[in-house]
Amino acid sequence: MSDWLVTTVISDVHHSASARSLRLALPDEVEARPGQHIDIRLTAEDGYSTARTYSLSDARETRTLEVTVERAWDGEVSPYLVDMVEVGEPLEVTRPHGGWFTWDSSDPSPVQLIGGGSGLVPLISMIRCREVFAPQTPFSLIYSLRSPDRLLFDDDLRQLTEHRRLPIHLAYTRTAPPDSSRPAGRLSTEELAEFSIAPERDPTVYICGPNQFVEHCAAAIIAAGHAPERVRTERFG
Ligand SMILES: Cc1cc2nc3c(=O)[nH]c(=O)nc-3n(C[C@H](O)[C@H](O)[C@H](O)COP(=O)(O)OP(=O)(O)OC[C@H]3O[C@@H](n4cnc5c(N)ncnc54)[C@H](O)[C@@H]3O)c2cc1C
Numbered sequence: 001m002s003d004w005l006v007t008t009v010i011s012d013v014h015h016s017a018s019a020r021s022l023r024l025a026l027p028d029e030v031e032a033r034p035g036q037h038i039d040i041r042l043t044a045e046d047g048y049s050t051a052r053t054y055s056l057s058d059a060r061e062t063r064t065l066e067v068t069v070e071r072a073w074d075g076e077v078s079p080y081l082v083d084m085v086e087v088g089e090p091l092e093v094t095r096p097h098g099g100w101f102t103w104d105s106s107d108p109s110p111v112q113l114i115g116g117g118s119g120l121v122p123l124i125s126m127i128r129c130r131e132v133f134a135p136q137t138p139f140s141l142i143y144s145l146r147s148p149d150r151l152l153f154d155d156d157l158r159q160l161t162e163h164r165r166l167p168i169h170l171a172y173t174r175t176a177p178p179d180s181s182r183p184a185g186r187l188s189t190e191e192l193a194e195f196s197i198a199p200e201r202d203p204t205v206y207i208c209g210p211n212q213f214v215e216h217c218a219a220a221i222i223a224a225g226h227a228p229e230r231v232r233t234e235r236f237g
Pocket of ligand 1: 037052053054055056068069070071072073074075076077078079118121122234235236237
């Protein structure tokens with residue numbers, strides 16, 4: 001059985017009409033690794049309770065954690081986290097868990113990140129940790145999203161681009177911004193090969209997003225010459 005910690009929501013960021021980050025203050029110190037997730041449990045007045053898993057979008061501190069939730073319109077938990085819970089209110093969570101889809105800042109290998117939609121969440125946690133703990137480790141990001149209004153972590157990505165800290169390839173699947181040279185459409189196999197770190201440099205590849213996105217990208221990246229054991233995936237379902 002999980003041990004539930006009672007945290008307090010201490011701040012939030014609205015990324016879009018459908019996505020919000022929540023920073024949670026922990027009752028004691030907790031070590032977390034970038035790529036890990038927590039479960040969040042909601043309990044109704046009649047005692048009914050349900051829990052969902054959310055990746056950490058920030059694992060740098062030991063007294064706070066951040067999660068970032070994209071609303072499933074007819075979902076049970078995410079609408080509450082995006083629209084209803086207020087700063088100052090409590091939230092029950094587990095300690096961070098998950099071991100395979102994590103990045104170790106002492107590993108000097110280059111890192112190729114590939115995220116679809118809210119699959120960017122654990123990847124931004126890796127990027128944020130890299131900036132603090134291993135700023136020389138080469139990182140590269142391919143980020144697929146539906147349309148410009150669904151962009152997550154706009155400020156982080158803009159800063160990283162401005163300071164040439166991270167090559168970013170954005171792929172809009174439904175609507176591209178007017179100034180984009182890439183027409184809207186799904187990431188192609190050729191594009192994934194062209195914009196990812198070359199297999200000869202032996203990067204660790206992290207792919208996260210919906211099932212089909214992860215399957216497509218993993219197959220493409222292996223076809224491009226990356227060793228399957230260097231490819232780590234996480235599916236949000
Ligand atoms: C490892 C991991 C990490 C994750 N990290 C994140 C994250 O960082 N950010 C994030 O936003 N999400 C993340 N998720 C997804 C998250 O856990 C939830 O699945 C998501 O928020 C939807 O939950 P919900 O309660 O709002 O929707 P749910 O109530 O679970 O419903 C989800 C969808 O399924 C449909 N559905 C529900 N029940 C049925 C049924 N019986 N038959 C058919 N359809 C049904 C609903 O209509 C809805 O469209 C992660 C998932 C995993 C596994």
